[in-house]
Amino acid sequence: MLWIALHLPLLSLESFVATLPGGAAKQQPVALMDAQRIVCANAAAQALGVKIGLKHATALALAPQLTLGQADPARDRQAITGVAHAALAFTPSVTLEPWGDASTAPHTVLLEVQASLRYFGGRAKLLQCLRAAMAPLGHQVVCASALTAQGAALLSRLDDAPQGLHAADLPSLGCLLHGAPVWLLEAGREHWDVLQGMGLRTCADLQRLPRSGVARRFGETLLDEFDRALGNRPDPRRWITLPDTFSSRLELFARADTTEQVLHGASLLLVRLMAWASAQHAQVRRFTLQMQHEARHRHDAQTPPDSTLDIALAEPSSDIAHLRLLLRERLAHLQLPAPTLELQLYCSDIARRAPPNQELFATTQSEREGLVRLIERLQARLGGEQVQRLSRIEDHRPERSSALHANPAAALEAGPARGRATASAAAQAMPAPRPVWLLPQPEALPERQFRPLLDGRALHLLCGPERIESGWWDAALAERDYFIAQASDGALVWIYRARLPLSAAAEGQGWFLQGRFG
């Protein structure tokens, strides 16, 4: 059994900073308070003299520019759940410490990785991958590994070295833990003052005392925790399970008036979504962003309490940059009826499939994927109905023989071979030439001496008539004689006139320009 512990010392603070508007700099002093007392502060705030335990007013007097937030266990729980989901991509055995209430400090995620070592190529490589997977979540992570779960957790809190502590066997773990201060143990923090008064500073001091006496005075839990860390006592754990649907919310610190600010918050939710999806080797097919508006800023009662943005992908994707780009394009079009206070991201539609192979050179598969992305990007900016596919319709009336569909994905599905076969079949089915350009509305042509004029010059009829008489079954009956004519500059045009005086009454007298041979 090899356990890796991920300790997140600044989780509460970092999850609060994520809710600040996009422009918040890292150097800005930020602190969290609970019941009017500072519970944690970042380095910039500590440099100004803000300490843990100070009163709210004192802290503000020391640093007037301090951004003060309320500690929120629900927010911390969302954040640590994201970390745990990201860890699930490496092993199915992930647990939180403390298990019962993950929102209280110390925030630690424990992974049992013995079975994954060989696949990832050893502990060092695995830690490297783990750190890379955690990086987008934006938390400071301290890693430590040991043979017991409790031991790894204690080691991760002991030292915040970037490499992390590693205890290869139980004796070395014992050596490391003997020098550890007593407050590392959960029960040790409760009795911190008494223990210090008795001169018990490190775990070694605690070990030296008679067991029964320590147990009577401080309870069984103090020694129990230490025994579990050293592997002297069984330490059963419960694994976290992945929910079927993803749902994560983020309450923004300031009202988001622009979609740019919304996007900043939504990016974090997207990172958590990808962590959830990668834990089950899935790709996202559809997700929903819900923006809740502040009640008193709604203009009237008709304004909805929330706006929903539903994004469906043509091709399931696990590329966060692509999802963010789509979200940005869609958000740019969205007009928010009121400022946003809270964001919620849902996803239940995923595609579980093997990840694609990495390719050195472009192949048809990767080109197709790139095309799908390009089309999605164009659709997101221009609107779904502006990217169109042309199709033939079996109708002789030229204005009804072609149709545009806003479903470009089908263009990629149809193989080139099949398309060519239908193209050649079409050429045989329609022996008479047709012009490439069709006017949206037939243009009435002036006449001089019974000859149609185009741009003031007479047209020469070269070919025709070709009679098209169709559509008696619907409202648009066409009875026309078509001619190919040559304009004065040599270009060929397609003109018609109504076949009968009777239908001329319906379609109009005289010559009409229908199309141009492009």
Next chain:
Amino acid sequence: MPSAVSHLDLASPARQALRGPVRRVPGESVLLAPQDLHPALWLGHQLGRNPDQAVASGFAMLDAQLPGGGWPRRALTELLLPHPGIGEIRLLSPSLVATQQAGRLVMVFDPPAHLSAWALAQLGIDVTQLLVINTRCKVVAGSDSLWALEQALKSGHVGAVLAWLPPRLRAERLRRLQLAANSHDGPAFVLRETAAQQRPTAAPLRLALRAGGADVLSVRLLKRRGPPLETPLQLALPPVLSSLARSRSRAAQIEAPPLPVAATFINLA
């Protein structure tokens, strides 16, 4: 000639090519042709060559005059035409068909009128492998109408691009498109109004099209990597008319147009 070459700052392949001939025997003058040094060099009276293989236009007369022997890849080809419907699609259709037969997609941006799917099929174009993109229907804040075209060129996944540009386009925006076309592995045609020929262009190839009679297109090469071409090319397009009708058109052009015989239709109703 060799002395002129020696002070040229040449890229490394050129230098490797140089290494051999430079070891000259004293007293013997070695003439180095610039086209042997580097593919990007050519003499004024020669046609330029493309490092990428060009896409054959399907017209032997035109291929002979185009640098590289066809439509260039990774570069814009600018076509100037007075109005749509003079045979421009028939001019481009052989190269578009070849692109589609290679299994790649053709994108059409902002066509000036409705496209007839049957007519395209008659030209051999597979309409299922063709996407039509309208960029000017909706004004999007913060982006211009060429954004979509630029994205398509940049992505490099589209086989061929055919775009009608808005009139009076500024030169720097065309230049941006030309830069984007660098990553586009295929022909990229931009179609513009004839008046644009007064202004300079960033595209390395510029052609002016004019109808030259029935089923004939007159192509003037305004700009190419090579010597200027004085006379326009008369290209015989894939015919729309039967040979009889074509001869009728030729006769009509020679003699004065006769008064038309009014066609009479018997009203059966």
